Amino acid sequence: MKTFDHVLTVASKEIREIVTNRGLVFSGVFFAGFLSVMNGLGLGDADVGLRAQLNNALFSTCALIAMFVGYLYAGQTYLREKQTGIAETLLCAPVSLRSIWFGKALGVMVPSWIIAILAAATITAIASRNAGQIMMPNSVLIVHLLVAVPLFILAAVALLGFAQLMLGMRENMVVNMVTIFVLFTALAGTQLIVKRAEFVTWGAVGLLVAASLALLAITAGLSRFLSRERIVRTIS
Amino acid sequence: MQSDTAAVIEAFDLTKRFGGPAEPPVLDAVNLRVEQGEVFGYIGPNGAGKTTTLRLFLGLLRPSSGSVRVFGEIPGERDELRARIGVLLENSGLDDRMTAFQSIDYHARLYGVGDRKRKIERLLDFVGLLDKRNERVGTFSTGMKRKLGLARSIIHDPELLLLDEPSAGLDPEAQKMVRELLQELASARRMTVFINSHHLDEVERLCSRIAILHRGRIRACDTVKSLQAGKRGHVRVRLSEPHHAVRAAALLEGWLGPDAISVQGPRIEVSLNGRTTPELVRLLVEDGLSVEEVSPALRRLEDVYFDIVGGEGGAA
Numbered sequence: 264m265k266t267f268d269h270v271l272t273v274a275s276k277e278i279r280e281i282v283t284n285r286g287l288v289f290s291g292v293f294f295a296g297f298l299s300v301m302n303g304l305g306l307g308d309a310d311v312g313l314r315a316q317l318n319n320a321l322f323s324t325c326a327l328i329a330m331f332v333g334y335l336y337a338g339q340t341y342l343r344e345k346q347t348g349i350a351e352t353l354l355c356a357p358v359s360l361r362s363i364w365f366g367k368a369l370g371v372m373v374p375s376w377i378i379a380i381l382a383a384a385t386i387t388a389i390a391s392r393n394a395g396q397i398m399m400p401n402s403v404l405i406v407h408l409l410v411a412v413p414l415f416i417l418a419a420v421a422l423l424g425f426a427q428l429m430l431g432m433r434e435n436m437v438v439n440m441v442t443i444f445v446l447f448t449a450l451a452g453t454q455l456i457v458k459r460a461e462f463v464t465w466g467a468v469g470l471l472v473a474a475s476l477a478l479l480a481i482t483a484g485l486s487r488f489l490s491r492e493r494i495v496r497t498i499s
Numbered sequence: 500m501q502s503d504t505a506a507v508i509e510a511f512d513l514t515k516r517f518g519g520p521a522e523p524p525v526l527d528a529v530n531l532r533v534e535q536g537e538v539f540g541y542i543g544p545n546g547a548g549k550t551t552t553l554r555l556f557l558g559l560l561r562p563s564s565g566s567v568r569v570f571g572e573i574p575g576e577r578d579e580l581r582a583r584i585g586v587l588l589e590n591s592g593l594d595d596r597m598t599a600f601q602s603i604d605y606h607a608r609l610y611g612v613g614d615r616k617r618k619i620e621r622l623l624d625f626v627g628l629l630d631k632r633n634e635r636v637g638t639f640s641t642g643m644k645r646k647l648g649l650a651r652s653i654i655h656d657p658e659l660l661l662l663d664e665p666s667a668g669l670d671p672e673a674q675k676m677v678r679e680l681l682q683e684l685a686s687a688r689r690m691t692v693f694i695n696s697h698h699l700d701e702v703e704r705l706c707s708r709i710a711i712l713h714r715g716r717i718r719a720c721d722t723v724k725s726l727q728a729g730k731r732g733h734v735r736v737r738l739s740e741p742h743h744a745v746r747a748a749a750l751l752e753g754w755l756g757p758d759a760i761s762v763q764g765p766r767i768e769v770s771l772n773g774r775t776t777p778e779l780v781r782l783l784v785e786d787g788l789s790v791e792e793v794s795p796a797l798r799r800l801e802d803v804y805f806d807i808v809g810g811e812g813g814a815a
């Protein structure tokens with residue numbers, strides 16, 4: 264129960280920090296807005312119908328946009344607090360490292376997920392305008408957006424946060440560059456598959472949920488290597 | 500060397516290395532015992548190993564060898580031990596984006612403090628920041644941040660308070676305020692306080708006992724008074740008549756050499772150079788001088804400190 268309280272305390276603090284920070288909200292919304300408008304406008308004009316393209320885009324692009332925003336916020340949540348030395352005082356509190364680590368991941372996930380939903384709405388709105396009729400996402404996509412996407416962001420941010428806590432500043436620069444590279448490659452990759460045959464199925468959603476849970480479990484296992492000494496000694 | 504009072508902190512040959520075995524350890528076989536209710540000063544120049552020691556007490560670092568116990572426990576093993584300790588580190592650990600109230604509230608929740616609003620407001624009042632409770636920490640001066648950090652460090656009524664350079668970077672007025680706050684905490688709340696500092700003045704006023712750390716080793720550890728008295732072979736002679744001091748000085752100079760004497764008004768500080776106090780008194784009295792008092796010479800803490808750390812004291 265105590266652990267649960269700690270996780271919620273850390274998470275709610277991080278959520279508040281993000282949503283009350285104009286710069287962070289702006290950059291997240293701007294980035295997601297830009298990508299979703301580009302994606303929405305790019306739909307149509309292909310062998311498969313607009314419906315299938317929209318479903319494909321909502322499935323893949325939204326998860327990636329969310330991850331991009333999550334990446335942006337994770338740096339503010341884990342790395343910034345570590346680099347500025349604020350984290351050291353937090354490490355003196357009677358809170359387990361896992362509660363801190365997971366609470367922060369949860370705190371990053373919530374605003375990133377909200378922005379992902381907004382991105383989905385934007386893409387859908389643009390597609391509806393193109394089609395001249397309102398296009399509602401089907402039940403598979405609703406479950407995807409409400410279950411798989413948040414789990415996916417949570418797992419990705421938890422892994423990134425773990426690395427940021429565990430590694431020194433120079434290694435973290437490498438991690439950041441690799442993350443950005445992977446994200447851009449994946450975004451470019453989705454552009455290629457969005458206009459192919461529809462791949463949004465219950466199976467695909469289930470696969471993403473399973474993969475996210477597995478990643479989360481692996482990172483939770485890895486977090487045993489996290490120690491206060493490790494964090495303190497990699498501050499600078 | 501067990502005593503009746505309870506030890507809050509005990510270090511046995513506490514050693515910490517950051518590099519390989521070829522490099523000298525940052526902390527080298529430190530032995531220390533801090534008792535309940537003590538205000539203990541830990542002084543030493545920059546790089547002496549003060550912060551490292553504190554991190555070992557907090558379980559933020561593990562000893563390379565030797566051991567440390569806080570309330571009889573190994574730090575870092577149980578989260579509950581941390582709940583009994585309050586900390587103000589060199590970096591106050593405050594987030595510029597949060598308000599004063601939020602900063603304390605966050606920690607209060609993590610420490611499981613009940614009745615938070617009332618307690619936080621009382622503490623903010625105690626450090627003189629109540630009217631600033633809804634302002635962001637980023638707008639605060641260094642002194643205000645330190646006071647806020649101090650308030651935060653005691654929100655859960657810790658039994659032990661660990662402070663790393665609490666008045667570093669503060670102007671004299673803010674230093675005085677922090678010192679008075681600490682004095683109040685130590686006396687009114689009977690907290691055990693451990694202060695890292697290189698402000699000798701502050702330590703001298705606040706602490707009952709001090710340890711002087713230099714290059715990872717404790718060079719002296721005692722009460723302030725005993726450390727000051729530790730100048731063996733030096734006495735202070737006071738004569739009843741001021742003009743006698745001049746004659747006495749001339750006489751002693753002939754006896755012990757000019758370097759052994761320093762005259763301060765009616766008092767003369769004498770380095771005995773192996774001679775004894777009775778010999779000195781006899782010499783003066785036989786010359787018809789009226790000796791009022793002969794006492795061991797007290798040194799200033801600053802002199803004790805600089806004798807130990809040499810030129811690299813860096814005391815401010």
Ligand SMILES: Nc1ncnc2c1ncn2[C@@H]1O[C@H](COP(=O)(O)OP(=O)(O)O)[C@@H](O)[C@H]1O
Nearest residue numbers: 496517525543544545546547548549550551552
């Ligand atoms: N994480 C670390 N890795 C390597 N060396 C360190 C680390 N932390 C401190 N040191 C070294 O240990 C010595 C003592 O540092 P510190 O305990 O901060 O001294 P003080 O607080 O007395 O100024 C310094 O020489 C410092 O460079």
Ligand SMILES: [Mg+2]
Nearest residue numbers: 549550589663
């Ligand atoms: Mg220090």
